[in-house]
Amino acid sequence: MRGYGGPEVLELMDLPEPRLGPDVVLVRVRYAGVNPADWKIREGYIDDWFPAHFPMVMGCDLSGVVERTGLGVTEFAPGDEVVGYVRADHMQRGTYGELVAAPVRTLARKPRALDWRQSAGLPAAGLTAYQALRRHLRVGSGDVLLVHAAAGGVGSLAVQIGRALGARVIGTASERNHDFLRSLGAEPVTYGPGLADRVRALAPQGVDAVFDLMGGDTLAGSPALLRPGGRLASISGDVVELGGRYVFVRPDPVDLAALVDLADQGRLRVHVSAEFPLADAARAHELVATGHVRGKVVLAVAP
Numbered sequence: 001m002r003g004y005g006g007p008e009v010l011e012l013m014d015l016p017e018p019r020l021g022p023d024v025v026l027v028r029v030r031y032a033g034v035n036p037a038d039w040k041i042r043e044g045y046i047d048d049w050f051p052a053h054f055p056m057v058m059g060c061d062l063s064g065v066v067e068r069t070g071l072g073v074t075e076f077a078p079g080d081e082v083v084g085y086v087r088a089d090h091m092q093r094g095t096y097g098e099l100v101a102a103p104v105r106t107l108a109r110k111p112r113a114l115d116w117r118q119s120a121g122l123p124a125a126g127l128t129a130y131q132a133l134r135r136h137l138r139v140g141s142g143d144v145l146l147v148h149a150a151a152g153g154v155g156s157l158a159v160q161i162g163r164a165l166g167a168r169v170i171g172t173a174s175e176r177n178h179d180f181l182r183s184l185g186a187e188p189v190t191y192g193p194g195l196a197d198r199v200r201a202l203a204p205q206g207v208d209a210v211f212d213l214m215g216g217d218t219l220a221g222s223p224a225l226l227r228p229g230g231r232l233a234s235i236s237g238d239v240v241e242l243g244g245r246y247v248f249v250r251p252d253p254v255d256l257a258a259l260v261d262l263a264d265q266g267r268l269r270v271h272v273s274a275e276f277p278l279a280d281a282a283r284a285h286e287l288v289a290t291g292h293v294r295g296k297v298v299l300a301v302a303p
Contacts, residue, residue, distance in 0.1 A: 002055050004044035007282035013055060018093055018101035022072035027082060027102050029301040031120035032095040032278070033061025035153065039285045041091060052091045058281070059095035059299075060087045062102070063110055063119035073104055081110040083260070085123035085251050096281055098301060108256040111263035118270040121153065121296030126259040126268070128235070128249040129158035129211075133165060136233040136245040137209040141166030144203050146225060149213035150186055151177035153296045154235075156271055158211055159186045164267045167209075170202055172218070177294055180271070191218075199225050206230060211247075212239065271295030 001009040020026055038058055040046055066080040076082065084107040086095055093101065110119050133139040145162045149155045150171025162169045163185040171186035172195065178188035189198040195218070199207070206227030212219045215236035222232055223242050232244030239246055262268035274297045276284040284297050 001042065001058065004042065004047070004052075006043070007039075007285045009042065010058070010282045010285065012279055015055065015057070015093075015097070017099055020068065020070040020101055021103075022070045023105075024070045024101050024103050025066050025073055025076050025082075025107070026068040027062060027064040027084065027100045027107075028067045029062045029064040029095060029098060029100055030116040031063050032059045032097075032299045032301055033120045033122075033124060034059070034281075034284045034288050034297040034299060035061065035124050036288055036291070037124075039289045042285065050089065050091045056091055057094040057097050059097075060085055061120050061123045062086060062095040062100055063116045064100070064302075067099065075104050076107065082107045083110050083119045083123055083256070084108070085127055085249070085256065087124075087251055096278060096299060096301070103251075105253055106251040108253055108260050111260045113264045113266060114270060117272050117275055117298045117300070120298045121270040121272055122157075122259060122263065123256060124249060125153040125296065126157050126161075126270075127252065127255055128154045128247060129161050130255050130259055131249060131252070132211050132233050132247045133158060133161050133209075134255075136247055137211060137231045139165045139167050139209055143167040143208040144206075145169045146199060146203075146207045146210045146222075147171045147186070147213070148211070148218050148222070149173070150181055150188070151294050152213060153293065155211075155213050156180075156184060156295055157268065158213075159184045160268045161262070164262055170199060170207065172199075172214075174292075180294060196221055196225060209233075210244075212236065212244075272298055274298075275300055 086102045145167040151173040169186045181188040210222045212234035
């Protein structure tokens with residue numbers, strides 16, 4: 001895209017092949033994941049956080065094949081199948097493209113148990129959930145974990161990661177997603193008035209940890225659901241005022257490799273609810289911006 005704006009600013013264009021630094025690999029992208037942050041970046045809402053350089057290629061998630069490596073790369077070789085959360089400290093060359101220059105610190109080998117499109121939906125959402133549960137909430141065996149917005153991309157992975165860590169998981173979602181949450185191992189509760197009472201009916205002593213993906217009133221009501229010593233984390237910065245931990249995902253090859261291992265063990269799956277060709281990225285953004293996507297949305301970049 002050539003500037004901030006609505007979905008119409010997304011356009012196909014030809015750009016020079018990315019140049020490689022010594023610790024960078026060139027990846028031929030098969031699929032790119034679409035995240036809620038993408039449409040917010042497109043609109044310019046987080047321009048204060050990330051300097052932008054136009055024309056800008058959107059996206060941070062990918063699955064693909066290593067085409068070429070920088071002179072210092074020993075971790076990967078041409079032909080390797082990889083996944084990546086390719087995020088820099090500025091916005092310019094993302095993953096909505098055929099070729100992406102990806103630092104080795106953003107990559108891991110593709111899960112054998114997931115196909116290309118499922119793999120593209122794993123990195124950003126999976127890392128957000130994993131880092132929240134492991135680092136911020138320290139979820140462990142025997143804990144009761146409450147996940148708000150549990151049927152979305154991050155939430156559905158948080159449910160599974162929580163279960164893999166030995167926790168009992170309660171997930172909030174609309175009624176239509178309750179069977180989906182049960183299939184992931186969560187106990188579903190419905191959004192809306194009376195939510196606190198419904199959670200307390202399942203956990204009368206309170207929950208050990210809350211991972212909030214909604215903010216607003218849902219976040220504000222979360223501390224009251226914690227038992228003494230309980231932990232709270234959210235992707236909303238307002239959580240700090242409530243004594244909780246703010247979650248901002250970062251690339252980490254060790255964490256990404258741990259997610260790959262969970263997938264290959266059959267303990268983590270990625271639900272892809274919609275796939276669009278790269279040329280229809282605008283439609284993908286419109287869908288994700290509704291906030292009602294079950295699991296992930298991906299773009300098919302190459303066959």
